[in-house]
Each structure stands twice: as structure tokens, then as C-alpha cells.
Amino acid sequence: MQQLNSKIPEGPLADKWSRYKTSLRLVSPANKKKLEIIVVGTGLAGASAASALGELGYKVKAFCFQDSPRRAHSVAAQGGINAAKNYKNDNDSIYRLFFDTIKGGDYRAREANVYRAAEVSNLVIDHYTALGVPFARDYGGALDTRSFGGVQVSRTFYAKGQTGQQCLLGAYSSLNRQIAKGTVKMFSRRDMLDLVIVEGKARGIITRNLVSGELERHSAHAVVLATGGYGTVFYLSTLGLGSNASAAWSAHKKGALFANPSFIQIHPTSIPVLNDYQCKLTLMSESLRNDGRVWVSKEKGDKRHPTEIPEEERDYYLERRYPAFGNLVPRDVASRAAKERCDAGYGAGDSGLSVYLDFKEAIEAQGKKAIQDKYGNLFEMYEKITGINPYNQPMRIYPAGHYTMGGLWVDYNLMTTIPGLFAIGESNFSDHGANRLGANSLMQCSGDGYFILPNTIGDYLADEIRTGKIPTDQQPFKEAEKAVKEKIQKFMAIGGRKSASSFHKRLGKIMWDHCGMRRDAEGLKKGKELLNELEEEFWKDLRIPGNDREINQELEKALKVADFFEVGRLMCEDAIQREESCGAHFREEHQTETGEAKRDDKNFAYVAAWEYKGHREKPDMHKEPLRFEHVEIKERSYK
Amino acid sequence: MNVTLKIWRQKNAQAKGKFNTYPLKDVSPEMSFLEMLDYLNMQLTEQGEEPVAFEHDCREGICGTCGLYINGRPHGPMRNTTTCELHMRSFKDGEIIYIEPWRARAFPIMKDLIVDRSSFERIMRAAGFINTNTGSAPEANSNPVSKIIADKAFDAATCIGCGACVAACKNSSAMLYAAAKIAQYAMIPQGKVEAKDRVDKMVRQMDAEGFGFCSNTYGCEFDCPKGISVDFIALMNREFLSSKACKQKHG
Ligand SMILES: Cc1cc2nc3c(=O)[nH]c(=O)nc-3n(C[C@H](O)[C@H](O)[C@H](O)COP(=O)(O)OP(=O)(O)OC[C@H]3O[C@@H](n4cnc5c(N)ncnc54)[C@H](O)[C@@H]3O)c2cc1C
Ligand code: SF4
Ligand code: FES
Numbered sequence: 099m100q101q102l103n104s105k106i107p108e109g110p111l112a113d114k115w116s117r118y119k120t121s122l123r124l125v126s127p128a129n130k131k132k133l134e135i136i137v138v139g140t141g142l143a144g145a146s147a148a149s150a151l152g153e154l155g156y157k158v159k160a161f162c163f164q165d166s167p168r169r170a171h172s173v174a175a176q177g178g179i180n181a182a183k184n185y186k187n188d189n190d191s192i193y194r195l196f197f198d199t200i201k202g203g204d205y206r207a208r209e210a211n212v213y214r215a216a217e218v219s220n221l222v223i224d225h226y227t228a229l230g231v232p233f234a235r236d237y238g239g240a241l242d243t244r245s246f247g248g249v250q251v252s253r254t255f256y257a258k259g260q261t262g263q264q265c266l267l268g269a270y271s272s273l274n275r276q277i278a279k280g281t282v283k284m285f286s287r288r289d290m291l292d293l294v295i296v297e298g299k300a301r302g303i304i305t306r307n308l309v310s311g312e313l314e315r316h317s318a319h320a321v322v323l324a325t326g327g328y329g330t331v332f333y334l335s336t337l338g339l340g341s342n343a344s345a346a347w348s349a350h351k352k353g354a355l356f357a358n359p360s361f362i363q364i365h366p367t368s369i370p371v372l373n374d375y376q377c378k379l380t381l382m383s384e385s386l387r388n389d390g391r392v393w394v395s396k397e398k399g400d401k402r403h404p405t406e407i408p409e410e411e412r413d414y415y416l417e418r419r420y421p422a423f424g425n426l427v428p429r430d431v432a433s434r435a436a437k438e439r440c441d442a443g444y445g446a447g448d449s450g451l452s453v454y455l456d457f458k459e460a461i462e463a464q465g466k467k468a469i470q471d472k473y474g475n476l477f478e479m480y481e482k483i484t485g486i487n488p489y490n491q492p493m494r495i496y497p498a499g500h501y502t503m504g505g506l507w508v509d510y511n512l513m514t515t516i517p518g519l520f521a522i523g524e525s526n527f528s529d530h531g532a533n534r535l536g537a538n539s540l541m542q543c544s545g546d547g548y549f550i551l552p553n554t555i556g557d558y559l560a561d562e563i564r565t566g567k568i569p570t571d572q573q574p575f576k577e578a579e580k581a582v583k584e585k586i587q588k589f590m591a592i593g594g595r596k597s598a599s600s601f602h603k604r605l606g607k608i609m610w611d612h613c614g615m616r617r618d619a620e621g622l623k624k625g626k627e628l629l630n631e632l633e634e635e636f637w638k639d640l641r642i643p644g645n646d647r648e649i650n651q652e653l654e655k656a657l658k659v660a661d662f663f664e665v666g667r668l669m670c671e672d673a674i675q676r677e678e679s680c681g682a683h684f685r686e687e688h689q690t691e692t693g694e695a696k697r698d699d700k701n702f703a704y705v706a707a708w709e710y711k712g713h714r715e716k717p718d719m720h721k722e723p724l725r726f727e728h729v730e731i732k733e734r735s736y737k
Numbered sequence: 738m739n740v741t742l743k744i745w746r747q748k749n750a751q752a753k754g755k756f757n758t759y760p761l762k763d764v765s766p767e768m769s770f771l772e773m774l775d776y777l778n779m780q781l782t783e784q785g786e787e788p789v790a791f792e793h794d795c796r797e798g799i800c801g802t803c804g805l806y807i808n809g810r811p812h813g814p815m816r817n818t819t820t821c822e823l824h825m826r827s828f829k830d831g832e833i834i835y836i837e838p839w840r841a842r843a844f845p846i847m848k849d850l851i852v853d854r855s856s857f858e859r860i861m862r863a864a865g866f867i868n869t870n871t872g873s874a875p876e877a878n879s880n881p882v883s884k885i886i887a888d889k890a891f892d893a894a895t896c897i898g899c900g901a902c903v904a905a906c907k908n909s910s911a912m913l914y915a916a917a918k919i920a921q922y923a924m925i926p927q928g929k930v931e932a933k934d935r936v937d938k939m940v941r942q943m944d945a946e947g948f949g950f951c952s953n954t955y956g957c958e959f960d961c962p963k964g965i966s967v968d969f970i971a972l973m974n975r976e977f978l979s980s981k982a983c984k985q986k987h988g
Contacts, residue, residue, distance in 0.1 A: 150871045165792065166858055168898055169800040185878065221874075228874035230867050230921065230928050232891035239881025257891060263799055264894060271866035278862045286855075309847060338794040373767040375776050378796040479798065482815075482822045483769075548871050597782040599775065643787045648749060649848045651790055652782060 102355070102707060102722045105509040106210040111728045112192075115214040118510070119553055123560035130155035133559050134318040134568070136303055138290050138345055140167030142262070142540055143523025144324030145269035146547025152276030154552055156559075159316055160273065161285045161305060163340055163654075168270045171326055171338040172543065175262020176383035176476065177246060178254035179226075179540035181219035185243055190251040192216045197729055199538060202248045202428050203503070203531020204681035204697060205731050206358070206705070208724060210510060211528045215538075218545040223255055225548060231268040233257050244472075246536040247384050248428035248736075254537045259383050259476040265540055269547075288314070289654060290345040291585075292578045293321065293352050293519065300349075300519035301568050304578045306586075308654065311647040313582055315575045317568035319559060320518045322551065323349060323506065324543075327524040329362060331662050331669070332499035332614070333606020336368055336381040342658040343665045346506050346525050354514040355707040355720060357507035357527035359665065360673035363534055363682045364615050365500035366432035369483055369493075370452040377599070379498035380483055382455070382476055384536040387425045389460035389469065390493070392416050392432070394453050398443040404454055404492050415439055423736040430533045430682045430695075431736060433497035437615050438693065440496070447494050456492035497615060501539065503530040503682065504672070507707040507722075511554035512546060515707075520555060522546035527705070532681025586646050589656050594639030598655035601636045605662055608632065613669050618686040622670045629670070630714070633663040668708055668717060675719060678702045699731055738764050738830040742777065744789055745837045750847055756835070766826040770813065771796060771803065773825055774836075790849040798822040798962065801897030804904070805850055806837040811901035811960045819899065819962040839900050841909035843947045854900050856946035857914065863942035864935040865918045867928050880926050893921040895963045902957035902965070908949030913957040915939050916973035917965050923976055933980035940977055 107118040125133065133156050137148040140162040148160040162170060184190040195216040200207055227233065227241070233255050234242040245252045257264035276282040287308040294302040294315070302317035328343035329335040350356045367386060368379040393412045400407065415435055417424045427435075436453045439445060446452045461469050466489060470477070477488050484494070506514050506521035508528055513520050523543040530538060612625025636659070642652045679688040679695035680702070688696045705722040739762050747754030764773055771793055778788035793803040798819040805820045807813035813823045828834060836850065844852040882890075894917070902913040919936050922928025928935075951970060958967045 146871075153870050164794060164800070164802060165854060166801075166898065169794055169802050171795065171800070173800045174795050174797060183877070221872075224874040224877045225869075225871060227877040227880075228867065228869045228927055230890075230925055232887055232894050232921065232925070234891075235882055235884045235887040237884050239883050239887075240878045257894075260799070260895060263897075264891070267894060271861070272869075272871070274858075274862045275866040275868065278864075284858075286858075338800065339796060340794050373765045373772070375765070375768050375772045377772065377775060380797045478817070479822070482798070482818060483824070485824070485826060552871070595783055597779050597788075600779060641782055641785065643782055643785055649790055649851065652788060 102720050103509060104208065104722055105511060106208065107510065111209065111213050114210050115217055122553055122557040125556050125559050125563060127155050129563040131157065133157065133562060134159065135320050135322060135555070136316055136318040137161070137322045137324060138303065139170065139324030139326060139523070139525070140273065141170035141172035141324060141326055141523060142266055142269055142543035143547045144170070145266065145273045146544050147322055147324060147522055147551050148282050149269065149272035149276045150548050150552045151555070152279070152281035155281065158276070158282040159285060159318065160282055161288045161290060163287065163289050163308065165286055167273055167284065167286065168267060170266060171341055172266045172540070173263045174338065175540055176259040176381060177385040178244065178256035178261045178537040179222070179265060179544070180246070180253050180537040181223040181255060181541065182216055182253060183220055183223060185241060186252045188251045190253050194251065195219065195253065198249045199529065199535055200531065200729050201734055202535035203533050204695070204734055205531065205699065205703065205726065206680055206724065207529055207531030209726060209728055214550065215529050215542050215545050218549040219541050221549055222541060222544040226265055226268045229268040229272055231257065231264050233264070244385060245388060245426065247387060247426050247432070248535045254385070256385070259385070259473055262540060265544065269544070289657070290325070291348065291582045291657065293349045294574050294578045295352055295516065296568070296572060296574045299517045302570065302575060304582050309649060311650065313579050315570035315579060317570045317575070319562045319565060319568065320520065320555060322520040322522060323525050324523045324547065325525045327502040328665060329499040329502055331606065331665055332610050333603050334371065334376065334379050335499035336365055336379055339378060342661070344658050344661045346521070347661045347665060349506060349514065349516065349519060351710050352516065354516045354519060355507040355709055356504070356668065357705050357707045358504040358672065359708065360613065360669040360676070361503035361532050361682055362499065362669070363429055363501040363503060364433045364497045366429055366436055366497050367455060367495040368498035369480065370447060370449070370496035372484065380479065381498070381500070382480060382493060382495055384429065386455060386473060386476065389472070390425065390455040390457050391459060392425055392453055392455055394439045394444040394446060399450070404446065413444070420736045427736045428533060428535060433615055434684060436497055452494040452496045454492040455495045457488060458492070461489065499610070501534050503527065503532060503534055507705070511557065512551050513554070513558065518558060520551060522551055532683055586653065589640065589653060590642055590646055592637065592640045592642070594641045596639050596641060598640060598642070598652055598659050601632065601640065602655065602659045602662070604632055605629065605659065605666060609666050609669070613666070613673055616684050616686055617673050619674055622674045626667050626670045629663055629666050636660070636663070664713070671717060672706055672708065675706060676702060697733070738766060738825065740764055740828060740831070741833045743833060743835045746789070746849055747846055748848065750845055754846065764825055766824070768825045769796070769821060770807070770823040770825065771821050790851050792851050793821055796821045799897060801899040804839055804899045804901055806839060806904055808835050811839070811904040812962050817962055817964050839904040841903045843909065843911070844900060844903065856948070857898055857900065857911070859946060860911065860915055860939055860942045861918065864938035867922060868931060882925055886924050890921045890924045893917045893965065893969055896965050897963055899962060901960050901962060903948065905956040905960035906949065907954065907956070908952060910951045910957070911943050911948040912951040912970050912973070913961060913965055913967065915943050916969040919976060920969035920972045923972065932976055936973060936976040937980045
């Protein structure tokens with residue numbers, strides 16, 4: 099049994115990070131040059147880490163599977179990035195950002211980590227601004243902010259509906275600067291397929307060159323995973339199609355604990371499914387709920403055109419159920435409320451699986467121009483996909499798989515349970531508890547990469563200055579490469595009839611139906627069985643045309659799908675053990691009389707960190723108890 | 738609806754490519770263009786044929802990965818639309834659709850519809866950044882930027898690096914792509930400091946990669962899915978001229 103030591107420093111909450119930082123050991127500039135660091139992933143987390151580490155003088159190797167680091171899925175974030183600047187003088191503060199995040203996460207996140215993320219948030223905004231990120235400004239030339247779900251202040255910095263793109267291009271520019279200086283070497287079009295451990299420490303990775311098909315060994319003194327989320331486990335999600343669990347999963351199989359895997363956020367406002375071949379759900383940013391009102395008809399199965407449904411026959415169910423927060427309730431609450439209305443038969447559209455998001459009032463009050471300024475590109479996107487102009491009639495939206503709060507377990511240093519293996523950004527589990535608040539992820543990813551990891555990793559590397567270069571002809575590298583090679587050969591040899599995507603689609607449906615927005619013990623168990631059955635079929639009936647020594651996109655997909663069977667089972671396992679409802683995790687068996695989530699703090703205020711025990715073997719669960727010393731733990735109410 | 742696809746197939750960078758014809762039945766007008774290709778690929782895979790290789794990731798018009806030359810136009814017939822945002826409702830039942838990769842010397846074909854755009858990366862690495870270190874930034878509101886300028890810089894910054902501008906240009910020029918970044922930084926105070934040096938380096942890199950010159954036909958703006966304006970090219974040219982002049986004067 100591994101002992102979990104979260105290494106949370108002593109002392110008052112507000113001083114923990116600053117005091118701890120001064121206690122961290124440093125590596126001299128001369129020694130930094132001798133130390134290599136692998137960063138897998140070039141989203142906001144990875145690009146910021148790689149560039150900051152490069153600036154410090156380390157030798158960095160950065161990896162991504164796309165053709166360019168700029169295409170990491172951070173690029174798709176729309177709404178904004180939070181910081182505790184209090185520019186609006188609305189009484190915001192680091193403490194309030196911390197508090198909102200803890201509460202929003204339904205008291206399942208670590209206090210110390212969350213406070214630190216809030217603390218460095220202001221530095222992140224300063225840095226992006228210096229990098230030339232064109233955040234929205236007001237007429238006086240100062241940075242503008244807006245409000246987002248789950249909070250009552252205006253702390254979200256934004257660049258129209260393209261905040262992720264603009265922040266990522268900022269981080270990408272800082273990465274390019276280091277690539278040009280030679281401190282970072284960029285490896286694009288690489289798929290990380292395994293982690294290499296030498297004498298108990300993370301020492302390298304095995305990648306497949308997606309152009310030549312070659313397997314490559316890369317070594318370093320520390321490995322950082324910044325490989326993003328695995329919401330694609332649902333097949334249909336707001337993620338990029340290449341998003342995956344595989345890099346993190348390979349580390350999990352080698353001993354890194356995986357925390358709260360079933361905490362996966364279902365975003366309330368995505369464009370609903372429109373055809374059977376759809377493989378992607380497009381998000382309509384949560385920021386739209388600032389001005390859009392959510393409603394369904396008061397009449398069941400109402401097939402009237404939305405503009406023909408008169409005001410008094412509309413049920414603005416969020417405003418009705420949650421008068422204090424109205425349309426701005428957090429995501430988990432909004433998603434379940436939409437599902438509740440649709441399941442009860444009030445949903446809109448032919449499928450009945452959607453609700454309206456209406457801008458009529460906002461357009462009347464503020465004018466079309468103001469709405470266009472704020473959401474122009476989102477409205478355009480909506481029209482392109484659906485063929486419907488949302489300036490004239492309400493959007494239709496439905497929840498979609500979106501963000502994984504769960505991920506690799508890390509301590510306060512952002513190190514996993516494998517020495518020398520760090521995880522940052524969405525790939526770790528640390529800051530969002532059971533539900534992430536809007537605009538908090540870009541904040542966390544950038545904070546991790548620019549301001550936290552570069553300090554904590556130095557403390558680890560201080561012991562490595564005498565290690566010397568890590569050779570890749572050692573046994574562990576050879577073995578890892580051999581295992582990957584055999585796995586690929588096994589895939590190629592199946593010679594069945596079905597494509598990897600067809601399996602992925604069926605797998606996603608199992609997860610959505612059995613481990614989605616509402617869960618119960620029986621359904622979760624059933625989900626596991628169905629996954630087992632489908633997995634068996636997969637290994638018999640998969641077909642990968644072509645060969646593995648060239649570009650082979652079917653092979654790339656199959657490798658990811660194979661891991662999703664295991665990830666899916668662990669999600670079910672995790673959801674079964676958590677006999678409570680909290681945040682995005684809603685168990686039918688645990689709800690209040692009014693249908694709200696019922697937490698059980700006495701028995702479940704812990705992080706569930708899972709240890710891999712082999713394929714289809716029952717994993718071991720380790721508990722990290724959560725202590726709340728600075729907030730009073732309360733029922734989360736948005737009424 | 739039914740369509741006939743004429744798709745460029747090419748085994749690898751060295752091989753010679755050709756168009757193959759694929760009749761495709763029961764296409765839904767609600768499908769996106771890439772979902773239509775997925776649908777084809779699923780059938781090909783199940784028949785044991787190699788699926789058509791094409792690149793994509795976000796499928797919502799923001800990552801810049803996708804990019805196909807459809808019926809003679811980059812990203813197809815709709816303006817301000819990436820390939821992944823294009824839907825089959827923009828095509829007619831029975832239509833013949835030609836699908837090719839970007840064609841440009843600086844974008845060699847790797848397989849089928851996939852091209853190598855690393856030349857774009859090298860242009861950015863040449864100087865597409867502001868030299869500032871983590872931790873050294875002043876308070877974000879200490880340098881106000883007028884809303885008009887900030888909005889303009891934003892417009893330039895929305896380039897997704899897809900390469901359609903190059904594919905649209907008869908000279909395969911990358912001017913619009915480079916100009917968008919150069920202009921974004923040249924307009925804002927943070928980026929002004931190094932503007933001259935930046936334009937110099939990026940333009941040189943563009944030439945070194947084998948991109949063509951600009952002859953002001955503006956096909957790039959017309960086919961750019963983000964509507965990046967050619968005005969930025971003019972701005973870049975002004976910057977470039979003054980930078981050279983600057984160099985000559987000071988040696
Ligand atoms: C549509 C959408 C909108 C969002 N909007 C917001 C918002 O407004 N505000 C907010 O705060 N958050 C938002 N989020 C969440 C936020 O964007 C993400 O959580 C965050 O960007 C993740 O960043 P990351 O750096 O951890 O990972 P990513 O940006 O996903 O990057 C992952 C990187 O890892 C690489 N990688 C992955 N697997 C492998 C592998 N096996 N081998 C090699 N490389 C690999 C990829 O190439 C990529 O470079 C949104 C998310 C989505 C999907
Ligand atoms: S300028 Fe337009 S066409 Fe060219 S790369 Fe950028 S977005 Fe694509
Ligand atoms: S796939 Fe991302 S822009 Fe088309």
C-alpha cells in the first residue's frame with residue numbers, strides 16, 4: 099500500500115506558498131544546463147511550463163501529437179480566464195476566488211492547492227498581457243472582465259469568445275522564443291505510448307513518430323505530463339478528437355495513482371446532436387448564460403416553433419429553481435436541471451433532447467451590436483453548424499462531456515506518486531474538486547506551468563545534478579519499447595472487420611448511459627459488464643488497414659480506444675464506491691427531497707486515488723483525507 | 738443525398754498521387770464535411786481498404802488543423818468557414834466533389850490530404866513573439882491600450898495558421914499569415930519595441946522557406962476562414978520598408 103503524502107506545507111493558508119517557496123532548493127544556472135526535462139503536451143499547461151523551464155536554462159524536450167504546438171485543445175477554450183484582480187471593485191479577492199472554487203468544487207478539492215492557484219492568477223494575467231495577448235479592454239484602455247457561472251463577481255478576463263486561442267497563442271509565442279534560443283527542442287507529431295522508469299524514477303518516454311511510424315526513446319531527468327483531459331471517453335464531447343487518456347494512463351499503469359476518475363464535468367451548453375455520424379459536440383460558451391435565458395415550454399412535447407411559444411407558457415426553470423443565481427448556476431447544476439426537464443418530456447427539438455437559450459431580451463436591452471461584440475463568433479459558429487441564426491430565434495443546447503476534474507494524483511509539488519513524474523493542467527486532479535468553475539482551468543493550467551512547476555521541479559532536480567546524461571540504451575528503455583512494439587503488432591494482427599471509431603462510439607454510449615450525468619449502483623455495474631463485453635469484441639473484430647510504419651490514423655485511434663476501456667471501468671469503479679452525490683458526480687440514491695445533490699462529508703471528504711493492479715484486476719483505492727480549515731463546509735446552495 | 742467524391746490519394750511524400758473516385762450514398766445534409774469523410778472512411782476500413790488520411794482535431798474551426806482544397810477552393814465554397822465547419826447542406830444531391838490537399842512548394846504532401854506545414858512554424862520561431870520573461874511583467878493595467886487598437890490587434894490575432902491563404906494564392910505567398918502576426922504585435926505598445934527587427938526576421942524566413950511574393954490579387958483574404966484583412970499586409974510592408982531603411986541608415 100502506497101502512503102499518500104500530499105506535502106501540504108504548514109502555516110496559515112495565505113502564507114503557505116510564499117513560505118514554502120523560500121524553503122525549496124534551487125539548482126544553479128550552470129547545473130540547469132545539464133538537466134533535461136521532458137514536457138509532454140503543449141496546451142496552456144505544457145507550453146507555459148516548457149517555456150518557463152527553458153527560460154530558466156533547463157534543456158527541455160516538448161512533445162505534442164498535432165503538427166504544431168499551437169493546435170493543443172486549449173485553443174478551443176472560449177469564455178475566459180479568471181483572476182482575482184478586483185478591477186471591478188466588486189469586492190473580489192484571492193480569498194474569494196479560493197472560496198468560490200472550493201465551494202464550486204463541492205468541497206472535494208485541496209484547500210492549499212486551490213489557494214495557491216488563486217494567488218498566482220494575477221501574475222498569469224500580467225504575463226499574458228506582456229506577451230501581447232489581446233484581452234478585451236474597456237474604452238479607457240483598461241482590461242475588461244465579465245462574470246461567469248457559479249460566482250457573483252466579475253473576474254473573468256476574455257478575448258471575445260476565443261480566450262483559449264489567444265492565451266494559447268501567447269504561450270505558444272513564448273515557447274517559440276525558447277525553441278529559437280535552443281533551450282526547448284520541439285517534437286511534434288509524436289504520440290507518447292509509454293513512460294520509462296529507471297530505478298524507481300521517471301526517466302523517459304517512448305513515442306511513436308506519427309509520420310514514419312518509428313518508435314523512439316527519449317530520456318530526461320524528469321518527465322512532466324500536460325496531456326489534457328479525457329472527456330473523449332464519452333466519444334461525443336467538446337474535446338478535440340485526438341484528446342485522450344493514453345499518456346496519463348501509461349503512467350498509471352506504471353504506478354502513478356489516478357485520482358477521482360469519475361469526476362467528469364458535463365457542460366450544460368453545447369449544441370445538441372444533429373445526426374447519427376456526429377463525432378463532436380460544439381460548446382457554446384458558458385459566458386452566454388450571462389445574457390441568455392434558459393427555458394423550455396411548460397407544455398410536454400411542445401412542437402411549436404420557439405418564437406411561437408408565448409412568454410407565459412415558458413418555464414425559465416433555472417430562474418425558478420435557483421432565484422439567487424438564476425441562469426448563472428454552476429455547470430453541474432445547470433446540466434442536471436436540463437436533463438431533468440428533458441427526461442420529464444419538456445425538451446425542445448425533434449429528439450426532445452435540448453433546451454432553449456434565448457437572447458431576445460438581451461438584444462432588446464443592449465442592442466444587437468453589444469451582443470455581437472461579446473459573442474459574435476459564437477453566434478456565427480452556431481449558425482454554421484445548425485443553419486439557424488440565433489439573433490432571430492433562441493439557440494438549442496444540451497449538456498455534453500467536457501472536462502475531467504479527475505486525473506493523475508499529484509502532491510503539492512505537482513509530482514505524481516512516481517518520483518520525477520509531474521502532472522500539470524487538466525491531466526492532474528488537484529484544483530477543481532468534484533466540479534470546475536468556468537474560466538478556472540485556463541487559470542490553473544497557466545499557473546501550474548508558468549509559476550508553480552518551475553519552482554517545485556527545481557527542488558526535485560536539486561538531487562539530480564550529479565546524475566549525468568541518461569542513456570536510452572538501458573534495459574528499461576529497451577523493454578518499454580519492446581512492449582509497445584508488441585502491442586502495436588497485436589493490434590495490426592487482429593484483422594477483424596470494424597473500425598476503431600465504431601468501437602469508440604459504442605463505448606462512449608455505454609459511458610454516457612451508465613456513468614454520465616446521473617448514476618446509480620446498478621447502472622454502474624452494468625456499465626462495467628458492457629465495457630468488458632465490448633472490449634472482447636474489440637480485440638477480436640478490430641481492423642486496422644495499412645501498416646504501422648507510416649502515417650496510420652486508424653492505428654492511432656485504436657491505441658486510444660483500447661485504453662478507454664480501462665479508463666471507463668475505473669470511472670465506474672470510482673463512481674460506485676462514492677456513495678454520495680457531489681458536484682458532477684450525482685448518485686440517484688443520494689439526493690435531497692428537492693432533487694439536489696446530497697453530499698456525505700462525514701464519510702466521503704476524501705480524494706480517491708486508485709492504484710493499477712493489472713488488466714481487469716480490481717484496482718486498490720487509497721484515500722487522501724481532505725481537511726477544511728479555512729472554509730466552513732456547508733451544503734452548496736445556489737437558491 | 739448521394740455524392741461522388743474525387744479524392745487525391747498519395748501513399749507518401751515520395752509517391753506519385755492521383756484522384757480516386759468514390760461514390761457515396763445516403764449522406765445526410767446535417768453531416769459536416771469531415772463527418773462525411775469519416776463515413777466514407779468507415780466504409781473503406783470495413784472493406785479493408787486504406788481510409789483517406791486527412792488532418793483535423795477540434796472540429797470547430799479554431800485549431801487550424803483541417804484544411805482541404807474542395808472544388809478548387811481552400812476550405813470549400815463557404816466564406817469565413819473552415820473545412821470542419823462546412824456542412825453537406827452546402828452541396829447538392831448528385832454533386833461531384835473534388836478534394837485535394839493544399840498545394841504549395843513550402844507545404845509538401847505527406848500522405849493523401851495531409852501536408853507538412855512546418856514552414857509556418859519556422860516563420861513564427863524566427864521572431865513571432867515578444868521578448869519577455871516569465872515573472873518580469875508589469876501589472877496588467879499599467880499600460881492602457883485603446884479599445885480600438887486592442888480590437889484591431891485581436892482581429893489580426895485570430896489567424897488559426899491553417900495555410901488556406903497560401904493555398905489560395907497563385908504565388909503560394911504566406912504574406913497574410915506572417916502579416917497577421919506582425920501587425921498584431923506592431924500595433925500594441927508591448928510589441929512595438931521590437932517591431933522592426935521582428936518584421937525583418939519573419940520576412941526573411943518566409944523567403945527562405947520558398948513561399949512566393951505577393952502580387953496583390955487578394956485571393957488570400959477571400960479564402961481565409963477567419964477573414965484576416967489584407968490591410969495587415971500593407972501594414973507589414975510599411976514596417977518592412979522602414980526596417981530595411983533603418984538598417985541601411987545605421988549599418
Ligand atoms: C470547448 C472547450 C471550451 C473551454 N472553455 C474554457 C474556458 O473558457 N475557460 C477555462 O478556464 N477553461 C475552458 N475549458 C477547459 C480548458 O480549455 C482545458 O481544461 C485546458 O485548456 C487544458 O489545457 P492543458 O494544457 O491541460 O491540455 P490541452 O490543451 O488539451 O493540451 C494537451 C496537450 O497534450 C498533448 N498530448 C495529449 N496526449 C498526448 C500523447 N499521448 N502524446 C503526446 N502528446 C499528447 C496534445 O498534443 C496537447 O499538446 C474549455 C474546454 C473545452 C473543451
Ligand atoms: S491568414 Fe487566414 S488563411 Fe492564412 S493561415 Fe491565417 S487563418 Fe489561415
Ligand atoms: S479541425 Fe480544428 S479548425 Fe478544423
